[in-house]
Amino acid sequence: xxxxxxxxxxxxxxxxxxxxxxxxxxxxxxxxxxxxxxxxxxxxxxxxxxxxxxxxxxxxxxxxxxxxxxxxxxxxxxxxxxxxxxxxxxxxxxxxxxxxxxxxxxxxxxxxxxxxxxxxxxxxxxxxxxxxxxxxxxxxxxxxxxxxxxxxxxxxxxxxxxxxxxxxxxxxxxxxxxxxxxxxxxxxxxxxxxxxxxxxxxxxxxxxxxxxxxxxxxxxxxxxxxxxxxxxxxxxxxxxxxxxxxxxxxxxxxxxxxxxxxxxxxxxxxxxxxxxxxxxxxxxxxxxxxxxxxxxxxxxxxxxxxxxxxxxxxxxxxxxxxxxxxxxxxxxxxxxxxxxxxxxxxxxxxxxxxxxxxxxxxxxxxxxxxxxxxx
Amino acid sequence: xxxxxxxxxxxxxxxxxxxxxxxxxxxxxxxxxxxxxxxxxxxxxxxxxxxxxxxxxxxxxxxxxxxxxxxxxxxxxxxxxxxxxxxxxxxxxxxxxxxxxxxxxxxxxxxxxxxxxxxxxxxxxxxxxxxxxxxxxxxxxxxxxxxxxxxxxxxxxxxxxxxxxxxxxxxxxxxxxxxxxxxxxxxxxxxxxxxxxxxxxxxxxxx
Numbered sequence: 082x083x084x085x086x087x088x089x090x091x092x093x094x095x096x097x098x099x100x101x102x103x104x105x106x107x108x109x110x111x112x113x114x115x116x117x118x119x120x121x122x123x124x125x126x127x128x129x130x131x132x133x134x135x136x137x138x139x140x141x142x143x144x145x146x147x148x149x150x151x152x153x154x155x156x157x158x159x160x161x162x163x164x165x166x167x168x169x170x171x172x173x174x175x176x177x178x179x180x181x182x183x184x185x186x187x188x189x190x191x192x193x194x195x196x197x198x199x200x201x202x203x204x205x206x207x208x209x210x211x212x213x214x215x216x217x218x219x220x221x222x223x224x225x226x227x228x229x230x231x232x233x234x235x236x237x238x239x240x241x242x243x244x245x246x247x248x249x250x251x252x253x254x255x256x257x258x259x260x261x262x263x264x265x266x267x268x269x270x271x272x273x274x275x276x277x278x279x280x281x282x283x284x285x286x287x288x289x290x291x292x293x294x295x296x297x298x299x300x301x302x303x304x305x306x307x308x309x310x311x312x313x314x315x316x317x318x319x320x321x322x323x324x325x326x327x328x329x330x331x332x333x334x335x336x337x338x339x340x341x342x343x344x345x346x347x348x349x350x351x352x353x354x355x356x357x358x359x360x361x362x363x364x365x366x367x368x369x370x371x372x373x374x375x376x377x378x379x380x381x382x383x384x385x386x387x388x389x390x391x392x393x394x395x396x397x398x399x400x401x402x403x404x405x406x407x408x409x410x411x412x413x414x415x416x417x418x419x420x421x422x423x424x425x426x427x428x429x430x431x432x433x434x435x436x437x438x439x440x441x442x443x444x445x446x447x448x449x450x451x452x453x454x455x456x
Numbered sequence: 457x458x459x460x461x462x463x464x465x466x467x468x469x470x471x472x473x474x475x476x477x478x479x480x481x482x483x484x485x486x487x488x489x490x491x492x493x494x495x496x497x498x499x500x501x502x503x504x505x506x507x508x509x510x511x512x513x514x515x516x517x518x519x520x521x522x523x524x525x526x527x528x529x530x531x532x533x534x535x536x537x538x539x540x541x542x543x544x545x546x547x548x549x550x551x552x553x554x555x556x557x558x559x560x561x562x563x564x565x566x567x568x569x570x571x572x573x574x575x576x577x578x579x580x581x582x583x584x585x586x587x588x589x590x591x592x593x594x595x596x597x598x599x600x601x602x603x604x605x606x607x608x609x610x611x612x613x614x615x616x617x618x619x620x621x622x623x624x625x626x627x628x629x630x631x632x633x634x635x636x637x638x639x640x641x642x643x644x645x646x647x648x649x650x651x652x653x654x655x656x657x658x659x660x661x662x663x
Binding site: 222224228236240258262263265266 | 624629631633634635636638644647
């Protein structure tokens, strides 16, 4: 560790102002602060004294994603007929190229932007880059992933001003882009299963996801327990509600994600599910909605994104409830989209600032009225 | 030539679409393919040029209170002429363009140039200004249509450009980017053109 510190300190002058490679200052800074907690402190303005900076926060989110990721590896293998460690190994090998493409393309663009603008490389992509492979079907061609990542980083984030300024969740922008750009490769019966023939994987497995089965027949071929544990086809990291909840617990414990948003998304989805069940549009139990598809993943990791979600506490309840309700609404009512979580979250991202505005206005009015009543 | 700027100005530094942000709606609607975009561009060139010419000739005889209605009559007459011409000679494209030819009448560029330029300038200058603005509009339409048709359908002017063997269905790796066929993508492409254009024209950048 000391040797590494020494090495970093030795090469530092080359990248500082006046050094030979000073045009790479942002890149160097990104690597240095990634390796070591920076020794600088905020100088002005009010701030919370805490040793956790943005990079450490992002690291916790990635940590929270690990259970779902590991299970995704196993499930990818198990969906093509493998068992035990082979299944896990197969899935890991299958998904690593996608993770690599996501990080190389995304971080590449981020670093180029930071260099041009002479800013520090922002940390936001650390999580986004990990989320993107987890919400794609495992057999998505890599160049499509790369295109989606490029679109998300440039048009979902950088044009708004970079990390912290984005209106939409960048990972979902990537998925939405790939979904609408390459609809045949992103939906249907083949995409949920890996197409690599190795380690004895069964070839050309096909099958509808639980959501598609529920939408068309009103039943699914898996038990509720399978759906909860995640032994169903779907996007790479979204299937296991249990693992997602484990990650969610870590996020709640560290206080990174808001429990208000998370809880109200589940509540909204459940309420809407019961409503549809009551009026007879769906025959399966309402809680199925929370177990299948990307509902849990979206509720825990996407809707709680501190940048794009509502900022006020009341706003978080409203946005959360509407996200859950909208997701179920799209699933049940719109036959073209069996999954509605992505669209619901993106839509509520767009509305969140408006919700916040009205919450703040309502608070101002309430206090004005209080002054009046005292007078 | 002193009025040379009338013709070249609207092509870049005073482009009606990407600088004045006029005529966006039709830029989104007719740019799925190159052919309709080209025909639309030519139609708008003809209409702006002759609307400017006619209104400039009439400019001293019209009471300013009724000028808008006169402009509308002139523009509408020209649009109908263009529409009939297209129906007679390029019926297929006319069908693809459908209502958008008729809607040239509401194109802000035409009314804008007549109001802002033709009513106060000589006929020849106005004519050149009309041609210039039409060309500026057509140029943007063609750029947008180029990207949308190439990546959305793999063709240019209807000819297959991307080899058939590249497609997934034929054992390749490539797939058309379906989102290019949706109007929102046209808006994003126009945005990118504005972005690139402004980064080369520092004086257009807002502070």
